[in-house]
Amino acid sequence: MNFQSKKMLLQIRLSKTIMLLFFVCANSLWVRAQEITSPDKNLSLKFELKEGGIPSYQLSYKQKPIVKPSSLGLETQNGASFMDGFTVTNSAQTSVDESWNPVLGEEKTIRNHYNELVVTLAQAKNNNRFIRIRFRLFNDGLGFRYEFPKQNDLSYFVIKEERSEFNLAGNHKIFWIPGDYDTNEYAYTTSKISEIPSLMKKATIEINAQYPIKELSVQTPSMMKSDDGLYINIHEAGLINYPAMYLEVDAANNKMISHLAPDALGAKGYMQTDAQSPWRTIVVSDKATDILASKLILNLNEPTSYKDVSWIKPVKFIGIWWEYFVAGRSTWAFGKENNVKLTDDFTKLTPNGKHGATTERAKEYIDFASKNGFDAILIEGWNIGWEDWIGNWKEEVFDYVTPYPDFDVKAVHEYAASKGVKIIMHHETSGSATNYERRLDRAFQYMNDNGYDAVKTGYVGKIIPRGEHHDGQWMVNHYINVAKRAADYKIMIDSHEAVRPTGLNRTFPNWIAQESARGTEFESMGGLAPDHTTILPFTRLMGGPMDYTPGIFQTDLSYYGTGSTQRVNTTLVKQLAYYVTMYSPLQMAADIPGNYERFPDAFQFIKDVAVDWDNSYILEAEPGDYITIARKAKGKNEWFIGGITDENARTANISFDYLPAGKSYIATIYADAKEANWKENPQKYTVTKVIVTSKSKLKQYLAPGGGVAISIKEGNPSELKGLKKL
Ligand code: NOJ
Numbered sequence: 001m002n003f004q005s006k007k008m009l010l011q012i013r014l015s016k017t018i019m020l021l022f023f024v025c026a027n028s029l030w031v032r033a034q035e036i037t038s039p040d041k042n043l044s045l046k047f048e049l050k051e052g053g054i055p056s057y058q059l060s061y062k063q064k065p066i067v068k069p070s071s072l073g074l075e076t077q078n079g080a081s082f083m084d085g086f087t088v089t090n091s092a093q094t095s096v097d098e099s100w101n102p103v104l105g106e107e108k109t110i111r112n113h114y115n116e117l118v119v120t121l122a123q124a125k126n127n128n129r130f131i132r133i134r135f136r137l138f139n140d141g142l143g144f145r146y147e148f149p150k151q152n153d154l155s156y157f158v159i160k161e162e163r164s165e166f167n168l169a170g171n172h173k174i175f176w177i178p179g180d181y182d183t184n185e186y187a188y189t190t191s192k193i194s195e196i197p198s199l200m201k202k203a204t205i206e207i208n209a210q211y212p213i214k215e216l217s218v219q220t221p222s223m224m225k226s227d228d229g230l231y232i233n234i235h236e237a238g239l240i241n242y243p244a245m246y247l248e249v250d251a252a253n254n255k256m257i258s259h260l261a262p263d264a265l266g267a268k269g270y271m272q273t274d275a276q277s278p279w280r281t282i283v284v285s286d287k288a289t290d291i292l293a294s295k296l297i298l299n300l301n302e303p304t305s306y307k308d309v310s311w312i313k314p315v316k317f318i319g320i321w322w323e324y325f326v327a328g329r330s331t332w333a334f335g336k337e338n339n340v341k342l343t344d345d346f347t348k349l350t351p352n353g354k355h356g357a358t359t360e361r362a363k364e365y366i367d368f369a370s371k372n373g374f375d376a377i378l379i380e381g382w383n384i385g386w387e388d389w390i391g392n393w394k395e396e397v398f399d400y401v402t403p404y405p406d407f408d409v410k411a412v413h414e415y416a417a418s419k420g421v422k423i424i425m426h427h428e429t430s431g432s433a434t435n436y437e438r439r440l441d442r443a444f445q446y447m448n449d450n451g452y453d454a455v456k457t458g459y460v461g462k463i464i465p466r467g468e469h470h471d472g473q474w475m476v477n478h479y480i481n482v483a484k485r486a487a488d489y490k491i492m493i494d495s496h497e498a499v500r501p502t503g504l505n506r507t508f509p510n511w512i513a514q515e516s517a518r519g520t521e522f523e524s525m526g527g528l529a530p531d532h533t534t535i536l537p538f539t540r541l542m543g544g545p546m547d548y549t550p551g552i553f554q555t556d557l558s559y560y561g562t563g564s565t566q567r568v569n570t571t572l573v574k575q576l577a578y579y580v581t582m583y584s585p586l587q588m589a590a591d592i593p594g595n596y597e598r599f600p601d602a603f604q605f606i607k608d609v610a611v612d613w614d615n616s617y618i619l620e621a622e623p624g625d626y627i628t629i630a631r632k633a634k635g636k637n638e639w640f641i642g643g644i645t646d647e648n649a650r651t652a653n654i655s656f657d658y659l660p661a662g663k664s665y666i667a668t669i670y671a672d673a674k675e676a677n678w679k680e681n682p683q684k685y686t687v688t689k690v691i692v693t694s695k696s697k698l699k700q701y702l703a704p705g706g707g708v709a710i711s712i713k714e715g716n717p718s719e720l721k722g723l724k725k726l
């Protein structure tokens with residue numbers, strides 16, 4: 001470097017230092033507190049540094065406190081933490097108002113409208129090492145995250161714990177499941193925050209591969225309601241390269257504190273600048289319907305970088321699946337043996353005589369799918385390994401490319417293709433993510449070669465690498481890598497047992513659905529409470545679509561004569577309503593085809609219902625009690641309505657004002673019969689056709705544990721003739 005440029009560099013450094021000094025003084029002395037409001041002014045967010053340079057925020061809604069002053073920060077394992085000693089060195093505000101179109105979704109167009117505050121916080125005691133906290137305030141809530149920009153004195157660090165506080169304004173009612181590093185498949189408990197400690201033991205029921213957190217904590221999305229009727233939902237958005245967050249509960253003080261999933265060594269996130277945490281989200285409203293309508297979590301996720309998304313399609317499917325849970329007539333496994341290795345010759349196994357995924361059975365399902373307009377069939381148990389897949393923390397269980405001797409992949413594919421039906425691949429990993437990653441490319445190539453364009457993945461059991469958790473940073477990255485790699489092969493993913501979703505279906509739109517909650521399968525294993533599905537949309541589904549697997553018509557499982565006394569705790573009609581109330585662009589008609597043939601008039605709704613939408617209208621909702629939603633099918637003048645109730649009968653108030661004015665439509669109403677109820681009489685229903693217009697109003701009876709489903713379409717004059725007006 002010559003003398004001249006050295007001098008210039010010095011000058012630049014000098015002026016930078018002066019500027020920095022100016023900012024430090026200006027900000028720390030005169031502008032300690034920063035405030036922004038939401039675009040509609042209902043929400044207000046205040047940021048300030050407390051004594052000792054501790055970052056703190058508070059949030060209010062219509063002048064009422066939602067989050068009282070609460071500290072923010074992170075502890076690191078090695079070296080100084082990001083907890084205190086901060087000064088504000090910069091702050092900036094911006095506003096954004098834009099729209100975008102999801103590939104698949106509840107709305108064709110989503111508005112992203114917020115006011116933003118970014119504060120830069122430096123630690124003088126640590127060489128002015130700095131972080132940023134970014135707040136985005138929408139009309140429906142707040143998102144904030146930590147950012148760790150590239151800088152001289154900070155490259156790598158390991159998180160010991162994140163310490164984001166949510167100091168709530170009261171002892172709210174809360175719908176919760178226990179915090180667990182490995183599963184979300186718990187039943188919900190409804191209580192006051194103060195009652196969580198005494199109810200935790202009872203709530204922590206036994207589930208395969210669970211790891212309840214030893215500190216008192218609950219899972220997110222966490223849904224709360226205050227005594228004065230405010231609805232508050234805490235979750236996260238954009239969970240990438242970071243562990244999932246739980247909420248540690250300080251029940252005496254109505255306070256929640258972030259708690260991250262550890263890795264095998266107890267660390268909670270390996271970070272390299274540039275880096276950021278996921279968004280912490282607080283959705284707020286005085287209307288429960290607004291919580292369900294919120295798009296805040298999707299808005300906080302990054303737009304997709306996929307150039308071509310034309311291959312990502314909604315899927316309505318049936319599957320060789322429910323019979324494994326109820327009928328007792330079939331199994332995933334082919335052989336009688338229970339100690340096998342992938343290297344064994346599976347053609348030499350002794351057939352158990354009950355294998356479900358045979359070529360013959362697949363063809364029956366394909367016929368049924370094609371006859372009834374389904375896009376696809378899921379076939380589980382097609383591949384070798386199921387004799388010995390669970391419970392042994394075994395690394396090499398499946399190879400994803402070798403079918404059982406009685407399942408002819410090529411013949412099934414050709415038959416399906418000739419009938420215009422797709423086959424959904426099944427990749428159960430039994431938690432061995434290492435084995436799956438090693439075989440992933442071959443597995444996806446095999447799918448391409450055999451005409452599969454969607455795969456249901458599964459992570460039942462304890463994770464390998466051993467000591468890792470389903471929700472830790474390693475696995476969070478694994479699921480995303482699988483989705484990204486699948487996109488290279490134009491494959492869609494439906495993951496089961498993965499970390500609960502955080503809106504990443506915006507960024508990776510081929511990750512079209514997830515399970516990550518207690519779904520229909522539990523109806524065959526103890527049952528779900530009748531209010532379960534009135535809670536799920538307020539909790540698990542806040543993060544993204546759920547493959548809930550609805551559509552069970554034969555709800556009394558003793559029907560199969562296998563000794564089971566289990567019951568699906570709904571009426572038949574409530575199962576129909578789920579296609580609208582449980583949003584997913586991937587929807588299964590989960591029952592066995594024979595059961596649909598017994599109720600053809602009710603089955604018509606499942607055949608007709610759309611799974612991708614232009615608009616959604618949340619008509620009525622109360623977590624734990626009821627939900628009524630209307631949606632307009634994507635690109636079609638068809639509307640579908642679903643209404644559900646808990647164990648109590650109720651009258652749903654259904655409006656039709658979203659229909660274009662001045663036109664008559666045919667509504668087919670699938671209703672619980674007067675004498676129906678989920679316990680003794682679940683299969684009694686009526687199907688009625690009436691004429692509706694945008695001015696119509698319907699008061700509809702829902703049986704205990706029941707629902708209502710309505711399809712609406714245009715009709716020509718001859719079809720309308722003779723129908724009564726509602
Ligand atoms: C659990 C999944 O949720 C279920 O749908 C699947 O059939 C089994 N695992 C086997 O993979």
Ligand code: CA
Pocket residue numbers: 531624625646647
């Ligand atoms: Ca209830």
